[in-house]
Amino acid sequence: MLIRELGLPVEKIDACKVGCMLFWKDDKHLEFCKFCGHARYKHVKGQKPRRKRSAYATLQYLSITPRLQRLYASNTTTEHMSWHVTHKTENGVMRYPSDAEAWKYFDETHPDFATEPCNVRLSLCADGFAPHRQYDKSYSC
Ligand SMILES: [Zn+2]
Known part of the structure; x- marks a missing residue:
């Protein structure tokens, strides 16, 4: 619903x-x-x-495509989608994903992708699932 x-x-x-x-x-x-x-x-x-x-x-x-299209449908959310280009990083502080070494490494290895502010980076984050049908609760990813 x-x-x-x-x-x-x-x-x-x-x-x-x-x-x-x-x-x-x-x-x-x-x-x-x-x-x-x-x-x-x-x-x-x-x-x-x-x-x-x-x-x-x-x-x-x-599906991810209509969700991303909706995020770029208004000026307010479009601004948020490219915020990672304009915000200032505080040295030694990781507050946002774009402050992380993984983000910076990705930008260095894919400069053509990184220079377009509207490009979207997708990542997968999970907390507590068991791969390969492991029902033993002592192992979790
Ligand atoms: Zn089954």
């Missing part, structure tokens, strides 16, 4: 209940998880076969 009110396109992709895979692309017609064998859809007793079925888990995917 909240996502719909943003006015951005949302793609819903069924997922395995356990989290092994997405029913997407070549796998979008599968009825069972190809890793654990769990059923894709909830079984409703007495349901007619042609009725829309409900998946155990669904991923809501928000």
Whole structure:
């Protein structure tokens, strides 16, 4: 409901209940998880076969392109998107991502990209997920 009110396109992709895979692309017609064998859809007793079925888990995917286009749609947010070019870095203080060594290294290795202030850098940050189906809580990334 909240996502719909943003006015951005949302793609819903069924997922395995356990989290092994997405029913997407070549796998979008599968009825069972190809890793654990769990059923894709909830079984409703007495349901007619042609009725829309409900998946155990669904991923809501928000494509990045319309989100970035929206950020550049107003003068206020456009200014924020290129703020990293105009702000002053305080020596020895890392307050913003553009103050970090990784950002500076990226700019040095990709100067053509770095000179365009409207270019967007994307990074991935996660806190507490278990790769390779490790359910042991003592290991987390
Ligand atoms: Zn599975």
